[in-house]
Amino acid sequence: MMGQHLMSTYSRLPVAFERGQGVWLWDTQGKRYLDALCGIAVSGIGHAHPRLVQAIADQAARLVHASNLYRIPEQERLAALLCELSGMETAFFCNSGCEANEAAIKLARMIGHQRGIEQPTIVVMEKAFHGRTIATLSATGSRKVQAGFEPLLSGFARVPYDDVDALGLLGGNRNVVAVLVEPIQGEGGVQVPNGDYLAHLRSVCDRFGWLLMLDEVQTGMGRTGNWFAFQGTGVQPDVITLAKGLANGVPMGACLARGSAASAFKPGSHGSTFGGNPLACAAALATLAVIRDEGLLENAAIMGETVRTGLRSRLAGKAGVREVRGQGLMIGIELDRPCGDLVRHGLEHGVLINVTAENVVRLLPPLLIRPAEAQLLIEGVAGLIERFVAEPLGVAD
Ligand SMILES: *Cc1c(COP(=O)(O)O)cnc(C)c1O
Numbered sequence: 001m002m003g004q005h006l007m008s009t010y011s012r013l014p015v016a017f018e019r020g021q022g023v024w025l026w027d028t029q030g031k032r033y034l035d036a037l038c039g040i041a042v043s044g045i046g047h048a049h050p051r052l053v054q055a056i057a058d059q060a061a062r063l064v065h066a067s068n069l070y071r072i073p074e075q076e077r078l079a080a081l082l083c084e085l086s087g088m089e090t091a092f093f094c095n096s097g098c099e100a101n102e103a104a105i106k107l108a109r110m111i112g113h114q115r116g117i118e119q120p121t122i123v124v125m126e127k128a129f130h131g132r133t134i135a136t137l138s139a140t141g142s143r144k145v146q147a148g149f150e151p152l153l154s155g156f157a158r159v160p161y162d163d164v165d166a167l168g169l170l171g172g173n174r175n176v177v178a179v180l181v182e183p184i185q186g187e188g189g190v191q192v193p194n195g196d197y198l199a200h201l202r203s204v205c206d207r208f209g210w211l212l213m214l215d216e217v218q219t220g221m222g223r224t225g226n227w228f229a230f231q232g233t234g235v236q237p238d239v240i241t242l243a244k245g246l247a248n249g250v251p252m253g254a255c256l257a258r259g260s261a262a263s264a265f266k267p268g269s270h271g272s273t274f275g276g277n278p279l280a281c282a283a284a285l286a287t288l289a290v291i292r293d294e295g296l297l298e299n300a301a302i303m304g305e306t307v308r309t310g311l312r313s314r315l316a317g318k319a320g321v322r323e324v325r326g327q328g329l330m331i332g333i334e335l336d337r338p339c340g341d342l343v344r345h346g347l348e349h350g351v352l353i354n355v356t357a358e359n360v361v362r363l364l365p366p367l368l369i370r371p372a373e374a375q376l377l378i379e380g381v382a383g384l385i386e387r388f389v390a391e392p393l394g395v396a397d
Pocket of ligand 1: 097101129130131216
């Protein structure tokens with residue numbers, strides 16, 4: 001068995017994928033799988049999209065890396081485009097979601113210090129996930145992620161998700177400078193807050209002069225049927241962070257800002273050797289172009305509704321199924337019991353799914369999924385869940 005030289009940070013399933021096309025993946029034995037996970041919300045425009053392949057190949061043949069010590073025209077174009085799409089003013093590029101959040105955390109602290117606050121505090125949520133670096137695991141609301149890595153970073157205050165009253169109680173805390181929150185909690189179990197949650201957050205932030213910082217690492221880039229999940233709520237955040245789907249699998253993260261946050265960093269404040277290099281920017285530009293040109297925002301909204309409606313009617317009245325929820329193609333099916341085994345059952349049946357928060361089946365299919373493929377997904381996942389909940393509790397394996 002190979003792999004003994006890898007640190008065991010993941011308990012890996014015994015399958016390796018060799019190639020992909022659209023919503024499909026093939027393993028090394030030639031077996032085909034419907035990819036309803038996208039490498040955790042990454043491959044939004046599917047696998048091996050010809051425009052992305054071409055853009056990466058062309059850019060690789062010209063220039064992979066220069067340095068942020070020089071101008072990078074692809075980076076300037078990408079920043080302009082992301083700002084136009086999001087209503088933000090400036091962008092910082094990095095290589096992952098946790099780094100994007102690190103940038104946001106540093107921005108908020110910098111602004112706090114500029115205001116004479118020596119111990120700036122950022123409000124974060126229970127069950128939040130922001131990454132695995134020391135700062136972002138400290139911001140994360142999961143003991144599993146933090147255990148063994150203490151001392152945690154100070155400077156965070158935690159409140160329940162989707163609870164504006166609890167947040168308001170921090171109004172008297174003069175150290176608070178920002179709120180960092182996921183518009184829909186992904187790792188926390190596809191938790192969709194009340195429709196007016198972001199608007200309430202915005203007004204609390206405005207009242208106390210706090211930055212509203214949205215972690216859109218998972219919800220961004222069309223996943224929820226808008227470019228960004230905050231769009232459609234009428235709320236404009238001060239900072240947003242992106243990664244996962246941004247360059248469709250070429251590692252890339254971004255922190256976008258407006259207002260005072262847009263210009264808080266000065267030369268030397270922050271940086272990244274690889275961040276926003278020509279290759280990653282070319283991949284992101286191609287990804288954005290495909291999402292726009294192929295109408296994938298609308299498709300994600302429609303197909304998401306189709307999948308949720310289909311699953312609801314297939315699973316209606318089934319004991320053990322609590323709820324089918326989500327927005328766009330970020331979908332959660334909550335069961336009344338731990339269901340991690342469903343991932344392996346899915347693999348056997350040729351459907352790649354994920355389970356998060358122990359009892360929530362999570363679907364994150366490509367934004368370009370078509371109606372026939374969505375039907376296959378509904379049938380496949382409903383069948384898996386039906387068989388699973390029909391087993392007596394405790395021997396569900
Ligand atoms: C995945 C995720 C992250 C971390 O991203 P990495 O690229 O793994 O560092 C941060 N926030 C949210 C909401 C995520 O879903």
